[in-house]
Amino acid sequence: MRSPPGIRAESLTDQVYSLLEREIVEGRMKPGQRIREKELSQRLGISRTPIREALLKLEMAGIVVCNSRRSYNVRILTAADVSEIFEILGILEGAVVTSVAEEITDKDLELLEQYNEKMAETASTEDFHTFGLWNEKFHDVLLSKSRNHSLRDICDSIRRRIYVFPVQPRTLSHLIEQSVREHKEIIRLAKAKDASALGAYFRDIHWNYQAHLPYVEEAFQKAPVAPAEGTDHFDRLPSPRKSSALSTKRRGGKRLLSIAK
Numbered sequence: 229m230r231s232p233p234g235i236r237a238e239s240l241t242d243q244v245y246s247l248l249e250r251e252i253v254e255g256r257m258k259p260g261q262r263i264r265e266k267e268l269s270q271r272l273g274i275s276r277t278p279i280r281e282a283l284l285k286l287e288m289a290g291i292v293v294c295n296s297r298r299s300y301n302v303r304i305l306t307a308a309d310v311s312e313i314f315e316i317l318g319i320l321e322g323a324v325v326t327s328v329a330e331e332i333t334d335k336d337l338e339l340l341e342q343y344n345e346k347m348a349e350t351a352s353t354e355d356f357h358t359f360g361l362w363n364e365k366f367h368d369v370l371l372s373k374s375r376n377h378s379l380r381d382i383c384d385s386i387r388r389r390i391y392v393f394p395v396q397p398r399t400l401s402h403l404i405e406q407s408v409r410e411h412k413e414i415i416r417l418a419k420a421k422d423a424s425a426l427g428a429y430f431r432d433i434h435w436n437y438q439a440h441l442p443y444v445e446e447a448f449q450k451a452p453v454a455p456a457e458g459t460d461h462f463d464r465l466p467s468p469r470k471s472s473a474l475s476t477k478r479r480g481g482k483r484l485l486s487i488a489k
Contacts (some may be wrong), residue, residue, distance in 0.1 A: 240278035244268075245285050252291060252302055253357040255394035259304040263292065290342050290389045305393045307445045311437040313386055318435030321367065321384055325418075328373035339369045340418065344411040351404040359404050360391025366411060371419070378409030403443045410434050 249258045263283065265276045272279075281301045286292040292300045343366040350359040364384055371380040409431065417426040433439060 241281040241285070242283035244274075244278050245271070247272075248282060248286060249291065249392055253394065254393050257302050259302050259393070261302045263300045265299075265303065271467070291392055300337065303389075305309060305410065308357055310390065310444050313390060314435045314437040316386055317383060318431040320379060321371065322427045324374045324376075324379065324383075325370050325430055326423050328370065329418065329421050329423035329426050331373045332370070332421065334366070336369050336373070337415065337419055340390035340411070340415045344408055344415065347404065347411070348408045351401045351408070354400045356394075356400055356404075357391055358408075360388065363391070363407065364388065375382070395441075406440065406443065471479060 239427055245415050248263070256293070257263070265279050265283075268279050269276050283292060283294075287300065291303055294300055294302050337473060343362050346362040347359050347366065349355075350362070364387065366382065367387065368380065410429075414426065414429060415433065417429055439445065
């Protein structure tokens with residue numbers, strides 16, 4: 229049986245994961261904010277099981293952290309964290325592109341150009357999350373040439389931590405414009421199939437924290453952070469009657485959710 233319009237075939241866990249990720253991206257859940265399973269369960273009208281499973285996935289993705297009381301908080305991404313992410317990606321992606329440079333095809337180059345144009349378009353909209361999605365596609369064109377799929381998944385997971393963090397809008401266009409310029413150079417080196425230069429560019433320029441320091445520190449160090457832990461310090465989620473980000477429906481005796489766009 230086909231799913232009725234508006235109902236997704238994905239699991240409740242995946243839908244809750246997508247909802248929480250979007251609320252973090254949009255700044256509705258601030259870095260450091262505690263995530264209360266009971267309130268989410270009441271708001272979404274579902275049991276705590278898919279919520280716990282979604283939180284575990286978010287923890288594995290590095291988007292939330294589990295504290296000593298087995299509750300979760302939105303991760304606070306600092307400039308130091310970004311520095312570590314840059315270093316890891318520089319080493320891993322630099323090694324991959326060096327090894328696959330000779331295998332890059334004309335079709336790959338067309339995709340790189342296309343995805344970079346899509347990223348350039350997000351500079352005016354200040355949509356960092358959408359930029360991150362196109363950026364992932366760009367990098368995956370090159371990483372997919374490697375036969376090490378686990379390595380690609382690791383790079384995607386680490387890189388995604390940056391793009392689900394609510395950065396300061398006034399620095400966003402600068403970050404995106406610089407990235408687009410660097411991608412143009414990556415495309416040029418890929419066309420030349422210059423393996424050593426391509427790997428060095430990823431390692432020493434594209435993922436060089438110092439080269440991006442002014443924008444990164446402004447974007448991440450001054451991002452809004454939730455107040456210190458405490459019962460009354462966190463905004464409660466809207467009640468189910470006033471605002472529901474997920475609507476529940478039943479099909480074949482099973483409860484499904486459709487996420488409001």
